[in-house]
Amino acid sequence: MKMVLAGAPPSDTDGERALLRRARAGDPAAFRRLFERHAPGVWRFLRDLLRDEEAADEATQETFVRAHGRLQALRDEERLGAWLLGIARLVYLESRRSRGVQVDVEAEEHAREVEAVLPTPSPEDLLLDRELEGLLTQALGTLREERRAALLLRIDHGLPYEEIASVMGWSLQKVKNEIHRARLSLREQLSAHMGGSRP
Amino acid sequence: MSACRENELDALLAGELSDEDAARVRAHAEGCAACRHALTWLRMERGWMAQRARRTPSRPALDFAALEARLAATAEPSVVPHRAPHESPWRGWRTMLMGAMATMACFGLGLVRSGPTTNAEEPWGAEVLVAASGEACEDAAAALEARVGACLIATPGLALRN
Numbered sequence A: 001m002k003m004v005l006a007g008a009p010p011s012d013t014d015g016e017r018a019l020l021r022r023a024r025a026g027d028p029a030a031f032r033r034l035f036e037r038h039a040p041g042v043w044r045f046l047r048d049l050l051r052d053e054e055a056a057d058e059a060t061q062e063t064f065v066r067a068h069g070r071l072q073a074l075r076d077e078e079r080l081g082a083w084l085l086g087i088a089r090l091v092y093l094e095s096r097r098s099r100g101v102q103v104d105v106e107a108e109e110h111a112r113e114v115e116a117v118l119p120t121p122s123p124e125d126l127l128l129d130r131e132l133e134g135l136l137t138q139a140l141g142t143l144r145e146e147r148r149a150a151l152l153l154r155i156d157h158g159l160p161y162e163e164i165a166s167v168m169g170w171s172l173q174k175v176k177n178e179i180h181r182a183r184l185s186l187r188e189q190l191s192a193h194m195g196g197s198r199p
Numbered sequence B: 001m002s003a004c005r006e007n008e009l010d011a012l013l014a015g016e017l018s019d020e021d022a023a024r025v026r027a028h029a030e031g032c033a034a035c036r037h038a039l040t041w042l043r044m045e046r047g048w049m050a051q052r053a054r055r056t057p058s059r060p061a062l063d064f065a066a067l068e069a070r071l072a073a074t075a076e077p078s079v080v081p082h083r084a085p086h087e088s089p090w091r092g093w094r095t096m097l098m099g100a101m102a103t104m105a106c107f108g109l110g111l112v113r114s115g116p117t118t119n120a121e122e123p124w125g126a127e128v129l130v131a132a133s134g135e136a137c138e139d140a141a142a143a144l145e146a147r148v149g150a151c152l153i154a155t156p157g158l159a160l161r162n
Ligand SMILES: [Zn+2]
Pocket: B028, B029, B032, B033, B034, B035, B036, B150, B151
């Protein structure tokens, strides 16, 4: 039942640990490999938080400049992917402050228990066509920033709940609750588009 | 469906559960309409996100050369960023490291964390009761569900497609 997730973030294999060791020792080729592995995910995370591709370009570069300078501070037990996304989030928060963007200006999603009335998706709903992708992005955009970040760390970047707690500075319980609510909100917003059966 | 129950189903799909836990969750889900319903959504969400990730556009920021140029500029901010072709772009490593550390230190001080966002008016229902018991909520949820003989969310008449 184990599901391999294509497009998921690279896992921290022995290969990655070795690359990391070399990068820390000052090997630019190793750092480049790590950059090429992780930059697309970091960019996507920032694009989803900033909702602006050019701002995400800038923030991605800034994230890796900082990561490069802080590589020695990465603890052995920390996973590079989670660590980079943590830096990206800080860069995002800083950029938002400097642009004077108000926190949570977007409409707060209705946090309701809606599951009972959601349709069960049908197999054809699995295809993310352009229209659905647009709706998904729109639905993500309605989530409060922190909730969106936590959800994406899980469903896009595959971080374990414990690592999300560490990145967000939350308790494990809060992580679970926020992600659950974010999921319900997405489902509610997308269910109108689904062709599946309704209870 | 409690957050904890959904979290377990999600962990099952992610292959994060031990064999024993996976077998337990799977066996429960087989006989539970609400869990099967949640699993369908979770699987779909994973599929969507994977498709979306594969469509990450190629962007200028994903070009390592751009980062190299920026690292060089960061390392020697007051110097014209010329360097001989054979010279390593990593020459300024130490300067850059110190600069970046200083930036991080300043930034760390300015970082504000927002407080808890719990809103008493939100209809959190049974979940809040379970959540209030803290991190061991799986057990609490499971115990509660065992007592009422069902998942916390009842979905009578839910039409399921398999
Ligand atoms: Zn169940």
